[in-house]
Amino acid sequence: MPQQINHISFRGGPYGSVVPIAIFILATIFLILNGSADVKSMIVTAMLSISLGMLFASSPVDYSEAIFSLIANRVTGVAVTCWLWVGAFSGILADSGLTEAIVWLGWKLSLGGIVFVLCTFIISAIFTVSVGSALGTVVGFTTVIYPAGILLGAPPGPLMGAIISGAAFGDNLAPISDTTIISAATQETDIGGVVRSRLKYSLSAAFIASVLFFIHGDSAFTSNTLEANKLLAEMADPSGLPMLIPGLIVLVSMIFGCHFFLAINLGIFSTLVIGSFTGVFPLERVIQFSGEGSFGGSMVDGIMAILPIVILAMLLITVNGLMERGGFFNRLLALLESNAVKSVRGAETAIVTLVSIANLCVPGNTTAMITVGPLVNKLRKRHGIHPYRSANLIDTISCSFPFMLPYSAIIILTIALQKELLERYDFIVVLSWSDIWPHVYYGIVLFPLMILAVITGFGRKKG
Numbered sequence: 001m002p003q004q005i006n007h008i009s010f011r012g013g014p015y016g017s018v019v020p021i022a023i024f025i026l027a028t029i030f031l032i033l034n035g036s037a038d039v040k041s042m043i044v045t046a047m048l049s050i051s052l053g054m055l056f057a058s059s060p061v062d063y064s065e066a067i068f069s070l071i072a073n074r075v076t077g078v079a080v081t082c083w084l085w086v087g088a089f090s091g092i093l094a095d096s097g098l099t100e101a102i103v104w105l106g107w108k109l110s111l112g113g114i115v116f117v118l119c120t121f122i123i124s125a126i127f128t129v130s131v132g133s134a135l136g137t138v139v140g141f142t143t144v145i146y147p148a149g150i151l152l153g154a155p156p157g158p159l160m161g162a163i164i165s166g167a168a169f170g171d172n173l174a175p176i177s178d179t180t181i182i183s184a185a186t187q188e189t190d191i192g193g194v195v196r197s198r199l200k201y202s203l204s205a206a207f208i209a210s211v212l213f214f215i216h217g218d219s220a221f222t223s224n225t226l227e228a229n230k231l232l233a234e235m236a237d238p239s240g241l242p243m244l245i246p247g248l249i250v251l252v253s254m255i256f257g258c259h260f261f262l263a264i265n266l267g268i269f270s271t272l273v274i275g276s277f278t279g280v281f282p283l284e285r286v287i288q289f290s291g292e293g294s295f296g297g298s299m300v301d302g303i304m305a306i307l308p309i310v311i312l313a314m315l316l317i318t319v320n321g322l323m324e325r326g327g328f329f330n331r332l333l334a335l336l337e338s339n340a341v342k343s344v345r346g347a348e349t350a351i352v353t354l355v356s357i358a359n360l361c362v363p364g365n366t367t368a369m370i371t372v373g374p375l376v377n378k379l380r381k382r383h384g385i386h387p388y389r390s391a392n393l394i395d396t397i398s399c400s401f402p403f404m405l406p407y408s409a410i411i412i413l414t415i416a417l418q419k420e421l422l423e424r425y426d427f428i429v430v431l432s433w434s435d436i437w438p439h440v441y442y443g444i445v446l447f448p449l450m451i452l453a454v455i456t457g458f459g460r461k462k463g
Contacts, residue, residue: 008066008325009058017326020053020319021371025361032407037363039308046315053322063322070321075374076314079185083306083313085264086132086176091302092271093131093247096280097240099140102127104236106145107229116154117217118210120145121162121442125206128170130247132177134403137167138410142417144235147425151227156429158216160418161439164403164410165209168442171365172399173202175254176264178309178366183395186373187380189387192254192263194395197388197462199255201396205449209441216439242278246271313370320374329378336379347383348454351376351390355397364409365398386462393450400447404437411436 010016027045031037057063106123128137141163149159171177175195184191250267275281287297341350358368380390403410422428
């Protein structure tokens with residue numbers, strides 16, 4: 001059996017181990033500028049960066065063996081396992097009519113523009129917590145809620161900000177979201193405890209955001225209730241409402257200390273039972289196979305949809321491992337501690353800074369978290385910071401201003417969807433980035449809230 005390689009020598013010393021991640025970041029910035037940054041392109045970029053990094057290794061054989069061991073380490077194993085089961089769960093929910101049911105709920109709760117904006121934030125947050133997909137929320141709610149809200153007299157900017165804010169809240173808090181899983185995995189801690197300790201930050205920011213949406217949800221827009229009700233009647237369907245229960249089961253069970261793997265399996269089982277018992281969907285829609293060799297269904301679709309981010313995570317965790325085994329992490333930590341990081345508060349400030357820089361340089365908050373997560377883990381261990389705390393700092397920062405960046409996937413997708421809607425409805429207002437970001441109140445509130453938590457030490461003891 002090949003020997004475990006715990007140290008890799010690079011030409012240029014520890015700084016040579018930075019070459020793979022540097023290539024990845026520079027190539028990703030190039031992709032952003034050319035409008036080609038997505039998970040598939042970043043997978044190829046990560047593979048290329050690992051291959052080129054071998055040129056700087058003193059021993060290509062040791063480098064190669066390290067790649068094999070790093071790509072199969074515990075952090076990768078935990079993240080991949082969680083994502084696969086989450087993919088199955090989310091796939092079933094996505095095909096259960098839950099989106100239409102949430103739209104129906106928001107329709108019946110809303111009374112006009114000012115209330116519609118606030119309700120949009122609440123129901124989009126509930127939906128994202130249930131399915132764990134911020135992008136899925138933006139697609140579903142922009143397509144239906146955005147045009148209906150305009151007809152009801154809601155101001156377009158705050159309305160779009162409410163949709164994105166709800167997506168950010170769910171991405172931040174949902175136990176099945178990419179960011180929650182990777183924040184816990186990289187900090188070597190349990191997802192349930194992370195979610196439980198994160199509630200105080202997420203709910204505080206959500207409350208303040210709700211007040212802002214209520215204040216700014218009114219406008220001089222003329223409502224067309226008849227057209228809005230017609231549009232909503234075409235899309236809304238309450239039959240999928242029972243499918244909120246599985247998401248609630250997963251969230252509550254994890255808050256009360258249930259292991260993630262047990263909780264997600266309870267969620268999958270309850271989804272199958274509730275869906276078939278209430279007639280929301282037949283079981284054959286979940287797993288389909290034929291004598292011709294085809295195999296599919298909503299569960300399979302969900303698993304396959306998550307595979308690209310799984311592959312990218314494996315590659316980026318490997319890239320980070322090269323820096324650790326090459327000695328760069330220890331060199332960087334020593335440099336930080338000799339100049340700036342001399343206390344727990346200083347270490348937390350460094351964590352916030354590292355995560356912020358990563359999110360500015362790398363599109364996709366999950367990718368940014370994978371990039372700096374292992375370094376943050378070493379930093380928090382050296383200063384005795386609770387893993388819940390570091391996981392929360394990583395996740396909350398990544399679910400704040402990154403949702404407002406002009407090159408973020410969320411903003412780009414939002415504007416593209418509005419342009420598509422304009423082809424169908426002549427009353428649609430296509431917003432620019434400058435029209436949207438000032439109203440993403442959850443992200444606007446969450447970032448300074450976490451800065452305040454670092455300064456005051458609020459929540460430091462157990463996350």
